Amino acid sequence: MAPSSDQSNDHLVHSSDPHHPANLICELCRKFYTLGWVTGTGGGTSIRQHDHLFIAPSGVQKELMEPTDMFVMDFHSREYLRRPPNLKPSACTPLFYAAFSKRGAGCCIHTHSQWAVLATLLVEREFGANACFEIERIEQIKGIPKRRGEDGKRLRVPIIENTAREEDLTESLEAAMEKYPDTYAVLVRRHGIYVWGDNVHRAKTQCESLDYIFQLAVEMKKLGLPWT
Amino acid sequence: MAPSSDQSNDHLVHSSDPHHPANLICELCRKFYTLGWVTGTGGGTSIRQHDHLFIAPSGVQKELMEPTDMFVMDFHSREYLRRPPNLKPSACTPLFYAAFSKRGAGCCIHTHSQWAVLATLLVEREFGANACFEIERIEQIKGIPKRRGEDGKRLRVPIIENTAREEDLTESLEAAMEKYPDTYAVLVRRHGIYVWGDNVHRAKTQCESLDYIFQLAVEMKKLGLPWT
Amino acid sequence: MAPSSDQSNDHLVHSSDPHHPANLICELCRKFYTLGWVTGTGGGTSIRQHDHLFIAPSGVQKELMEPTDMFVMDFHSREYLRRPPNLKPSACTPLFYAAFSKRGAGCCIHTHSQWAVLATLLVEREFGANACFEIERIEQIKGIPKRRGEDGKRLRVPIIENTAREEDLTESLEAAMEKYPDTYAVLVRRHGIYVWGDNVHRAKTQCESLDYIFQLAVEMKKLGLPWT
Amino acid sequence: MAPSSDQSNDHLVHSSDPHHPANLICELCRKFYTLGWVTGTGGGTSIRQHDHLFIAPSGVQKELMEPTDMFVMDFHSREYLRRPPNLKPSACTPLFYAAFSKRGAGCCIHTHSQWAVLATLLVEREFGANACFEIERIEQIKGIPKRRGEDGKRLRVPIIENTAREEDLTESLEAAMEKYPDTYAVLVRRHGIYVWGDNVHRAKTQCESLDYIFQLAVEMKKLGLPWT
Incomplete structure (x- = not known):
């Protein structure tokens, strides 16, 4: 794919359907x-639709x-099909990719x-650096598979340790996915959380x-x- | 009533009147x-209008x-007059029904x-598993009959103990209604609360x-x- | 004034001007x-415009x-010029009146x-029932005259003690106004606060x-x- | 410039472009x-565009x-190009000016x-009056240069001590800028914070x-x- 095409392909993000991934991410x-989750440019969101990652x-x-701010990556080649000029791809991209490729997340x-x-700071103080966050018998737990x-x-x-660069979290995130094959979320100490789901509805509500x-x-x- | 009719009866939830139950529940x-009351698909709401439960x-x-997402049940037969395809009835239904049938709630x-x-956790620690939540001399108490x-x-x-399945709360909710004949609410330990009222206005403000x-x-x- | 006229006089609350008192109170x-100030029908607001109290x-x-829900009282006669049918006048009315008549509030x-x-509970525990709320050297204090x-x-x-009926607060509110001739607010223990100002802008920002x-x-x- | 022109120059604040400074400040x-940052008329915001300070x-x-409420000052002469009648210039003006002139803020x-x-009160109690606010190893720190x-x-x-009049903070704010040449913010004890950035996006997200x-x-x- 020629580099020039990276900056076109606007049709990939233009849709009047509110459920189109480019519109959903903005909403x-x-x-x-x-909710205070993405203060000061922090955080991020990605949706997979067929072989396109938005x-x-x-x-x-x-x-x-705006929808035109979205990057679109091909799931198989991991190449960008669309790169908005003047914007940088998210450093979270390899972490999002792990959820899509290793867990079939949507x-x-x-x-x-x-x-x-x-929560990560309290766990560290009380149970040590290698402990999970654990809590029992709260009804809302049923909201998570x-x-x-x-x-x-x-x-x-599970909780992984933070790294200086976001992309360097990938290895330990993938290791946590291996060790906790049923989890839909990984906490990052002093940083935040990654949560995924089979589709947008599930990721958001989980x-x-x-x-x-x-x-x-x-x-x-x-x-x-x-807690327990 | 034939099963096929469960999925029609759209006229029961289509109305341009903002006070129609199907519109009110959405609002x-x-x-x-x-307010943080129905995070992650939690919680629920039901309105009785004549013999229809929305x-x-x-x-x-x-x-x-959306209004078209609403289930409609006949109060007397407890059969669904309307079942939106692809949606599941709320597990809270028998608990809502208790408020309608035993208390005449709207x-x-x-x-x-x-x-x-x-509040349920603090009561349990300080006053034991069978204690009510009690507080005195706060002006806002006048907002509750x-x-x-x-x-x-x-x-x-009153506080009832949580159960693994929501519908299994029904018996103890009804017992609490018997024991506290004037209450308009029952707390569920580690879970939340059920509140009812004579009409939408009262249930919501209470x-x-x-x-x-x-x-x-x-x-x-x-x-x-x-507290006291 | 004939009782029938109480329920008419709709022109007193109908205006396309967003600064009309009936519109302002709703906004x-x-x-x-x-802001959590008027939860569950609690609290209230009143504006004086010339000789009309909304x-x-x-x-x-x-x-x-809605603007049509507003009561309108004549300042001098204290009679209602407009009474919306099916609504009850606010029990706060004599307290609002004290601010208008004794302090020239708008x-x-x-x-x-x-x-x-x-704050009223903390003052009571630490400084006794007759103490004022007092705090020092916070920049935001400059927002109050x-x-x-x-x-x-x-x-x-100043803090006054709560009473079983809201209107019974009037005497002690007026006494606090006498004792603290410069105050623009009186706290009510276990209940809330009354704040007034020369006009809507000042009452709201104070x-x-x-x-x-x-x-x-x-x-x-x-x-x-x-605090000090 | 004749004083009469202070009150005209409406063209300086009239624009249909949502990114015009007069529109941006309102938004x-x-x-x-x-966010609770400008409660009760507190706080303020200023944008520099070329030689105009809004x-x-x-x-x-x-x-x-509204955009028509904005003051516009010439960066070089420090004279007002536009003064809305009946409004007072912000007492923060010399502090905003320090960020524009000494730091090239936008x-x-x-x-x-x-x-x-x-935070300023906690630092004072634990580390004394001349201490900075300091915290370590929180991911969100990366949101600040x-x-x-x-x-x-x-x-x-850095934290500076509050003064009776806002404009009297200027000297110590400028001194803090000298002492901490890399900071993009100065806390004011018992008062709040000044934060600047190269442009609106950066000031707001920082x-x-x-x-x-x-x-x-x-x-x-x-x-x-x-914290550390």
Whole structure:
């Protein structure tokens, strides 16, 4: 594919259908902004549709994005089919790709939620650097698919250590996916969370349920209530 | 009634009147989403109009619902007059039904409010598993109908234990309604709350007043201020 | 004035001018709802324009009010020039009236802000039942007119005790106005606050500044930071 | 320039381009209001475009501003090219000017964020009056340009003491700019923060990233988690 074509292919992101990935990413990110998940250009979102990956760019105000700001990557060749001029691809791209390729995800969301960050700090202090986040018997846990062979009462979310560059998280994210084959999310210490799902609906609602649980868990700690 | 008719009967949910139950449930759930009450498909709402019960479906993003997503049940036969294809009936249905049949409610709201969940955890730790939530002398208590023969200074909300399946809460919810014949709400430990009222206006404003009180109560605990 | 005329006089509340009091009260209350000040029909707002007092009704969802829901009272006769059928006058009316008659206010706002309620509880525990809320050297204090002869570094807001019926607060509110002739606000223990100003702009911004300070003060207590 | 022209020059603020500074300031301030940064007329915003400085007025409800409310100052002469009648220039003007003249900023934002105020109080108690706010190894720190020769792991924001009059902060703000030549922000004790950036996008997203970090830092203190 000639480099010149990278900057055209606008038809890939132009659609009057509100469920087109380029439109959905913009709508989701406006919602995520009001939830405090993508403050100050942080976080990101990607959707897979057939062999096209639609990815929000790096360093933009997420609540102001337009469909024409989207990058489009071919799933198989990992080459960009569309690169908006003057924008940089997201450093989250290899992490989103792991969710699509290793888990068959249809959507992957990365947030800088403060509740997620605080949960990783509390786990580190109380259970050490290699511990998962674990909580039991909260109804909202049912909003996240349960592990095979478990009764769904306990939620476990693995935590990986942060790195200086976002793309350097890929290896440990993939290792966490191997070690926790049923998880739909990986926390990143002092950083945030990656959540994926079979489709946009599931990724978004699982991300909400997890954030609800992290917020509840932080409030429980303030009140001296145990997680398990 | 023939099964085929379950999926038609669209006229039951099509109305240009904003006060039609199918429209009201959508509007209420959009508001409840911003209040954090129905995060991640959690919670639900049902309205009774004459012999029709309008019920939000299970597992949908509550802020995105459309009137055509509503289930309609006949109050007497408990059969569905309308079943949207591809959607599942809410597991809250028997609990909503208890409010309609045992209390003559016109509307019942179920939220996963974190303040309600935290209140149930604080009550359990301090007063034991069989205790009610109780608080005194807060002006907002006047937003909830007072118990017969009481001066309205003290609010009591019974708490039932959570179950693995939502529908299994029905028995204990009905028992709490028997034991507390004046209550308009039942808390569910580690889960949320069911609130009902004579009509939509009352159910919604009583739910707001209760949530205000639970939030205040949690903040009071953080500050070491007693509830009674 | 004949009773029949109470329910007409619709021209008093119909205006295409967004600054007309009947329109302003609706707009303000929608904003106050999102701030958590008028949850569950709580709180209220009144504006004086010449000899007409425009007053939000009792027991309505404040974010849904329409201009036609407004009561209009004559300042001199204290008789209603307009009474919307099926609505009850606000129990706050005599308290709003005190701000108009004793202080020459142009607008008076009553909120159930949780920060105001928590501030009254913290003052009671630490300084006793007759103490004012006092805080020093916070920039936002400049948003509230300073007391004559003071340098504006310290904010004092008197607190009155709550009563079973809202209208029974009138006497102690008026007494607080006498004792603190420079105050633009009176806190009500376990209940909320009344704030007034020379006009709508001032009442609204002073109410915001005070609420900011109460929230900050509560957070300071959680962190062990002294108010003075 | 004749004084009469101060009040005309409306063409300087009339534009259908949403990126015109007079339009941008209004849009930003509406957003800042919902973030709690400009409550009760507090805070302010200024944008430089070529030799024109556009400045929000003093004492107005920031979420209700219109482009015609903007002051326009000539960068070189520091004279007003446009003065809206009945409005007062912002007391922040000399502080905004310092960011434009000493740092080449394209936009400067002043907020009364409670998280910023609480951070200044916590630093004072724990590290003394002359200490900076310092925090380490939080991913969101990458949202703020790093100091030359540093690895970006640690964020330092200088704090200056508040003064009775806002304009009297200018000297110490300029001194902090000298002492911390790489900083894009200066905290003001018990007051708020000034944040600037090369353009509107950067000033706004840096301000968001800083506020996120102050909020996280305050929550960390409540949970007993160390900043460094």
